[in-house]
Amino acid sequence: MIKAVVFDVDDTLYDQKAPFTAALAPLLKLPEAADLSLAFQTYRQQSAAAYEQVAAGIWSHEEMAVKRLNAALRSQNLPSVTTEIALAFQKAYCTGLQKIKLFPGLANALDQLKEHYKLGIITNGKTQHQLAKVMQLEMHRWVDRDAIMTSEETGLAKPDPQIFTLMNRRLNLRASEVVYIGDCYSMDVRAAKKAGWQAFWFNHRNQETPDGDWIPDQTVGDSFELQDLLLALTAIAEA
Structure with a gap:
């Protein structure tokens, strides 16, 4: 029986693509409506991979910002940018x-x-x-601070299943009693399933x-389907 519902943040609780595009398009001198989906x-x-490099002390957060953005640009056949532009993107993105x-x-639903x-x-x-995003989203209305775990504070990062196991202990629940909701198959679905x-x-x-190898227990395609799924959980609890 499910006793806890745990969420990812980025592109799960909010639309992360909008501030990404708004920050990047002007720096690349692209139209405001440019498709930067890829x-x-x-x-x-x-x-x-990026957070694993940072956690291992191989990259600084600045190096991650540059390398991660340029890898994204190469995937869409866009030219790489300098460290200065990458950091300008990071600043604009954080503002967004x-x-x-x-x-x-x-x-x-919450x-x-x-x-x-x-x-x-x-x-x-x-x-x-991450806590700044949580506060901006007003998630403190529903989630206690001791039930919020970040990779930096724990020294563990998804997709390492150990961060989910640590949350088991934090919530004092068995793995089978917790469900995780996220947008990324590898870091959210596969990792959570590996943790039980x-x-x-x-x-x-x-x-x-x-x-x-790892099949989601449920898959939804938009936020209203997600709302319906969460309300269905509520209905089960009330039955």
Whole structure:
């Protein structure tokens, strides 16, 4: 029986592509409506490897910003940028993240979930930056601070299953009693399943499943489907 629902943050609770495009297009002198979908997807997919390099002390956060952005640009056949431009992007991107909002429907679902389940967050990134996003999204209304875990504060980063196991202990629950919701198959679905959790895939970017080794327990394609899924959990708890 599910007793806790734990969320990813980036591109799960809010639309991460919008501030990404708004920050990058002007620096590349592209039209405001430019399609940077492939670059964004690659940027997201770089997360696991990038944070592993930082955690291992191989890259600084500045080096990660440059290398990660240039890998994303190459994927869309766009020219690489200098360190100066990469850091300007990072600054503009962080500014855009100060205006993020929850996906439509999530606030209502969280209100209902809070009545029946423990709620938590597992997110990769610097603690200060991720907590700022959590506060901007007003997630503190539903999630206690001790149920928010970042890769920086734990020394563990998704897709390492150990960060999920650590959350088990934090919530005082068995793995089978927790479900994780995230947008990234490799870092969210596969990692959570390896830890023995259930996993709901918020596949609103219509990504293909990289392999068939780990099957999501549920898959939804937009925020209203996610809302319906979360409300269905509430209905189960009330039954």
